[in-house]
Amino acid sequence: MYLYERNFSDVPAPQATSLVDDLKKHIEENGSSEVESRVEEQRQSLGRTVVVIAENHSSDARSAEMARRLMKNDVYRFIASEYFLNAGAFRLEIRDFLRGLRNSLGKLLCPYLNLLKDLRSKPRFVLFVGSRTNPLDVRDQRIARHFMEEFADRKLKRTAPGVLVCGISHGSRVARDGQKKPTRRWLEDAGFKILGACLMTDDFDRARLNLDKVQVRTDRVWPIGEKQTDSNKIHLLDLVSTNSEATVVPTAGSPFERVTDENRNGESSTLSMAQRYELVILAKSMIRCG
Numbered sequence: 001m002y003l004y005e006r007n008f009s010d011v012p013a014p015q016a017t018s019l020v021d022d023l024k025k026h027i028e029e030n031g032s033s034e035v036e037s038r039v040e041e042q043r044q045s046l047g048r049t050v051v052v053i054a055e056n057h058s059s060d061a062r063s064a065e066m067a068r069r070l071m072k073n074d075v076y077r078f079i080a081s082e083y084f085l086n087a088g089a090f091r092l093e094i095r096d097f098l099r100g101l102r103n104s105l106g107k108l109l110c111p112y113l114n115l116l117k118d119l120r121s122k123p124r125f126v127l128f129v130g131s132r133t134n135p136l137d138v139r140d141q142r143i144a145r146h147f148m149e150e151f152a153d154r155k156l157k158r159t160a161p162g163v164l165v166c167g168i169s170h171g172s173r174v175a176r177d178g179q180k181k182p183t184r185r186w187l188e189d190a191g192f193k194i195l196g197a198c199l200m201t202d203d204f205d206r207a208r209l210n211l212d213k214v215q216v217r218t219d220r221v222w223p224i225g226e227k228q229t230d231s232n233k234i235h236l237l238d239l240v241s242t243n244s245e246a247t248v249v250p251t252a253g254s255p256f257e258r259v260t261d262e263n264r265n266g267e268s269s270t271l272s273m274a275q276r277y278e279l280v281i282l283a284k285s286m287i288r289c290g
Contacts, residue, residue, distance in 0.1 A: 027236075031247040033247055046195060066246070098116060176271060251278060
């Protein structure tokens with residue numbers, strides 16, 4: 001009987017798939033263009049009531065359109081938005097529009113024109129939760145407080161389903177670096193059950209464009225724990241293979257646990273997208289202002 005050792009040095013090692021490949025595969029296998037129905041399925045299966053659309057503010061027209069589409073489902077009883085300021089001229093502007101006293105909206109509210117047109121024929125509660133107060137932590141708390149006050153004014157129960165549109169810093173379930181507690185956590189601590197959906201588009205970051213004159217797409221993410229550079233930056237919209245306007249994909253147990261959307265300006269982050277949101281909505285193209 002002869003014993004021998006096999007030499008494995010010339011046997012190719014199995015190649016690990018890249019993070020980009022893993023993300024693309026997850027989106028292809030688990031993504032859905034039926035965004036409205038998939039969001040509702042997730043809301044019910046997870047036992048949530050409020051759907052938070054967490055947006056980059058460069059994507060405001062698309063988040064308003066997504067909220068409009070969700071609101072076509074009669075189960076949703078209210079729409080709230082960070083753009084619906086709690087006091088001042090914007091509140092009066094929306095009220096006059098809903099009453100038919102005006103037929104156009106100013107620049108800030110223009111993205112909500114089609115949604116508010118829908119509400120003329122099918123009224124729902126409009127919650128004015130926006131605040132101009134700074135810094136960020138104070139505004140987080142103020143938006144949450146306005147939300148709860150508007151809820152109470154309309155005698156809504158905590159179990160009433162609805163939609164809240166706010167910035168990504170407010171809509172995350174985990175505070176980012178330097179942030180105490182996002183709006184979502186304030187609401188959850190008050191008893192609201194929330195489903196978070198991060199809306200990502202290939203729009204340009206208007207703040208960076210205005211300040212640095214540089215076009216930076218807002219759908220960028222980076223590997224967790226790595227220094228953020230142009231070489232390891234990933235554009236999520238480039239991984240969507242369908243021509244659908246929008247694709248929704250769950251984050252739990254997925255490669256989204258290995259990427260972050262927290263921009264650390266060349267540093268690294270350990271805060272994953274899966275920690276921050278239950279869903280990611282990748283919107284290639286959607287109706288703009290009506």
